[in-house]
Amino acid sequence: xxxTSATIGWSVDGVTQSPYSWSGSLAxxxxxxxTIGSYGFALGQHTIKAxxxxxxxxxxxNAVNDTSTxxxxxxxxxxxxxxxxxxxxxxxQTFNDALNSISxxxxxxxxxxxxxxxxxxxxxxxxxxxxxNSTNTISFVGQGVTKPILTYNGSSTGDWTTLLLNGADYIHxxxxxxxxxxxxxxxxxLITGTADxxxxxxxxxxxxxxxxxxxxxVNI
Numbered sequence: 746x747x748x749t750s751a752t753i754g755w756s757v758d759g760v761t762q763s764p765y766s767w768s769g770s771l772a773x774x775x776x777x778x779x780t781i782g783s784y785g786f787a788l789g790q791h792t793i794k795a796x797x798x799x800x801x802x803x804x805x806x807n808a809v810n811d812t813s814t815x816x817x818x819x820x821x822x823x824x825x826x827x828x829x830x831x832x833x834x835x836x837x838q839t840f841n842d843a844l845n846s847i848s849x850x851x852x853x854x855x856x857x858x859x860x861x862x863x864x865x866x867x868x869x870x871x872x873x874x875x876x877x878n879s880t881n882t883i884s885f886v887g888q889g890v891t892k893p894i895l896t897y898n899g900s901s902t903g904d905w906t907t908l909l910l911n912g913a914d915y916i917h918x919x920x921x922x923x924x925x926x927x928x929x930x931x932x933x934x935l936i937t938g939t940a941d942x943x944x945x946x947x948x949x950x951x952x953x954x955x956x957x958x959x960x961x962x963v964n965i
Contacts, residue, residue, distance in 0.1 A: 747772050748800055753781050755795040786819040793817065822876060823847045824854025829885075831863035831893075840869045840885070840895060847883070851875025857884045860921060862891040868906070869895065871913040872938075878915060879942065887920035892949060899927030912938035917946070924951040934962040 748771040754764045765781035781795070796812040798805065805811060828835030829843050837843040843858045851874050877883055887893045899905030907925045910916060925931040931952040936943065950961045 746801065750802060751800045752798045753779075753795060754798065755781060755793065757784050757786075757793055758791055786817075788819050788821070790816060790818050818849045820850040822850045822853035823856050824852055824881070826857040826859060828859045828861065829865075829893075830861040831865055832861070835859075835861060839867055840865055841867055843885075844869070844871060847874055848872075852877055852881050852883060855880065855882050855884070857886060860885055860887050860893045862887070862889050862893050864894045864896060866896055868897045868904075868909075870909045870911060871916055873912040873914065874916075877913075882915045882917055884917040884919060885921060886917075887922075892920055892922040894922045894924060896922075896924045896926065899925050899930040899932060901930055905930035906932045906935040908934045910934075910936045910938075910940040910943055913940045913943065915942050916940075917944045918948050919944075919946045920948065922949040922951065924949075926951075926953045928953070932960045932963060936962070936964040 748769075750766070750768045752764050753767055755762050762782055762784065765779070767779060767781075769777065771777055792814060793816075794812060794814045798811070823846060827837065827843065827846075829837045829840060831838060837846065837858070840858075840860075847856065853876055874883060895907060897907040899907075905925070905927060908918075908923050923933045925933045933950045933952050934945070945962075952961055
């Protein structure tokens with residue numbers, strides 16, 4: 746039978762909101778979209794649940810497929826200049842801390858991370874960032890004469906890269922040393938997943954020399 750009426754209930758973080766009374770004409774296996782309410786979300790993660798009852802003013806004989814749930818994250822997009830300082834005196838202490846700040850909501854303008862001199866022992870994986878483009882670039886810029894060092898010791902073919910650009914576009918590295926001194930497997934920079942328009946300027950890229958698998962930049 747065509748659906749001509751139903752009650753749509755919904756909740757946010759377990760708190761039930763005012764239900765919406767829907768009416769119209771929906772044939773079997775067809776869809777419709779309705780705005781059933783509004784909500785002012787605070788920053789953070791939220792669970793939204795919606796469900797239907799009383800189809801055509803009757804008891805639903807199959808309630809298994811009546812509910813849908815989604816988890817969303819509300820955050821601010823990023824733009825501007827921030828600092829990374831291994832000593833803890835900047836906006837972020839590590840490269841990964843900085844990346845976490847733009848991973849959920851992306852960027853709405855150019856973002857510059859000014860990296861203070863020091864050694865950052867971490868593996869950095871950068872996926873595609875929402876909003877990044879030729880204007881809204883994401884830059885990691887070493888400060889001062891002494892280049893900051895991003896380093897990681899590779900250990901296997903599955904874990905051998907210091908910096909992995911996995912689908913990331915418009916990422917800039919300037920005046921930074923990127924190294925990998927793994928005893929057997931060492932790769933400093935791996936660019937993959939159709940990562941495009943990335944720039945390395947005035948950077949030193951180092952790996953271990955000797956037997957085994959060693960590469961500096963790899964683009965696949």
